[in-house]
Amino acid sequence: MKIRMTTPLLVTISLLAAAFSTGSPVFLAASLLLIGLMGSSVLGVWLAARSLTISGGLEDHTVNRGEDVTLDITVRHRGFIPIAPLALEMTATPDLPEQTLHVDASPGHDARVTLPFHASHVGVSAPGVKAVTVSDLFGFVSVRKTPQLRGGELLVLPLPFEVEGLYYAAGDSDAETMARATEDITSPADVRTYQQGDAMKKIHWKLSMRKQELLVRRFEEPVLPDALVLMDCSAPPGQSSPEAEADLRDALLETTASVMQQAMATDHAARIPLYGEHPMELEKAMGLPMILESLARVDFTASDRFERVLLLEMRRMRKVGCTVIIAARLNSRMVDVMMGMRRMGPYVRLYLVTHTPEDDQFMAMISKLQFAGVEVCYVKPVAL
Numbered sequence: 001m002k003i004r005m006t007t008p009l010l011v012t013i014s015l016l017a018a019a020f021s022t023g024s025p026v027f028l029a030a031s032l033l034l035i036g037l038m039g040s041s042v043l044g045v046w047l048a049a050r051s052l053t054i055s056g057g058l059e060d061h062t063v064n065r066g067e068d069v070t071l072d073i074t075v076r077h078r079g080f081i082p083i084a085p086l087a088l089e090m091t092a093t094p095d096l097p098e099q100t101l102h103v104d105a106s107p108g109h110d111a112r113v114t115l116p117f118h119a120s121h122v123g124v125s126a127p128g129v130k131a132v133t134v135s136d137l138f139g140f141v142s143v144r145k146t147p148q149l150r151g152g153e154l155l156v157l158p159l160p161f162e163v164e165g166l167y168y169a170a171g172d173s174d175a176e177t178m179a180r181a182t183e184d185i186t187s188p189a190d191v192r193t194y195q196q197g198d199a200m201k202k203i204h205w206k207l208s209m210r211k212q213e214l215l216v217r218r219f220e221e222p223v224l225p226d227a228l229v230l231m232d233c234s235a236p237p238g239q240s241s242p243e244a245e246a247d248l249r250d251a252l253l254e255t256t257a258s259v260m261q262q263a264m265a266t267d268h269a270a271r272i273p274l275y276g277e278h279p280m281e282l283e284k285a286m287g288l289p290m291i292l293e294s295l296a297r298v299d300f301t302a303s304d305r306f307e308r309v310l311l312l313e314m315r316r317m318r319k320v321g322c323t324v325i326i327a328a329r330l331n332s333r334m335v336d337v338m339m340g341m342r343r344m345g346p347y348v349r350l351y352l353v354t355h356t357p358e359d360d361q362f363m364a365m366i367s368k369l370q371f372a373g374v375e376v377c378y379v380k381p382v383a384l
Helices: 006-022 025-051 174-182 205-211 242-263 288-296 306-319 332-343 360-371
Strands: 053-058 062-064 068-076 086-090 099-103 111-118 123-125 129-135 141-145 154-157 188-193 215-219 226-231 270-274 280-283 320-327 347-353 375-379
Touching: 006 025, 025 129, 025 141, 068 086, 086 111, 099 111, 154 288, 205 215, 226 242, 226 306, 242 270, 242 288, 242 320, 242 347, 280 288, 306 320, 306 332, 320 332, 332 347, 332 360, 347 360, 360 375
Parallel strands: 062 154, 226 270, 226 320, 320 347, 347 375
Antiparallel strands: 053 068, 068 111, 086 099, 086 129, 123 154, 129 141, 188 215, 270 280
C-alpha cells in the first residue's frame, strides 16, 4: 500500500491550528472535511482491494500461428465507496508488449474487458492480468494486488506448408528395399509349408529332405531407412528488428513441422533430436499434434554450435537414408560436415532459412554443397 498524505496532513494541521487560534468555524470545517476525505479514501481502497475478484481467461489455449485470440476479463469488487478506475497491468501477448488498461469498476457491478490480439508468432506465452492497482479518487492511497486468476497458457503452433517429398539413398526406396529383403536368403526368420507360387530358391532343401515335405524359408520383415531431421536450436543470427528475428524462428519451426508432416505420408521412420536447455527427441510415432506442440515450446537456447551438433549426429548416418538439415546460418565448417554426411551414404537436403536468399556470402558454399550432391532449398520467413 502506498499512502501519499503528507501534503493533506500538513494542510489539515495548518487549518486546525488556524481554527483553534482564531476560533473560526470555517477553518475547523475545512480541516474536518479533509480528515473525512482521507479516512474515506483509506477505507474505500481497503474494502475494494480486499473484495476484488478477477475471472475469465482465454477463448482458446492452443491456436495456429496467424489466428486471432480473445482474452475475456471480468473485474468485480464489493466496496461501497467510489474509487478511481482500476489499473490492470497486462502481461505480454504474442503481438503486444506489456501494457496497462484502466477499467472503471463501479461498486457491486461487473466490469468486463475483451482484449483481442493476433497470434503472430510461434511459442508459449501467458496472456492475462499481471497485477491490479486500486486507488482512491484523490490519489491519496493505492494498493497493488496480484490476482489469483491468470489467463492461462497460450500455445501458438507452427503452421506447416507443402514441401517436396523426401528422397532416400539409392537402393533404399520402399519397393527396392522390400524386394531385396524378400530375396535375401541369408537371413531366414522361420520356415513354412510350400505353397503354389513360391519361388524355388526359397525352398529349404535340406530340411525338406529331413521332414519329407517341401518347406520354404520365411524371411525377416524389411527395415526401411530412417529420416533424420536436424534443426539448429541455437539463437538465430541477429536481424534488423525483433520482429524479423521472430519471423526467422517461426520459419525454422514451420519448416521442421512441414518436413515431419511430409514424413507422415511414408512408411519410413523419422526423428528430430532437439538440443537446448531441455533436450529431447521427437519421433514420427508420437503423431503430428504432439510434434507441433513440442516444436512450439522450443526456446532456441542450445549452447552448442550447430556444426558440433552435426558432427555428433554423424554417428547415425549408417542407419539413415535421408538427412534433412534446417538452419538459418551457413559456414564452411557446416558445409564440410554436410559433405561428409553425403559421402557416408544418406541423401542430404539443406533448408536454408534466410531473409536474403540472394546474399553473395552463401553462393560459394551452396555451389560446393550442390557439387557434392547435397540438395539446397531456400525458405524465406513470412509474417502472418
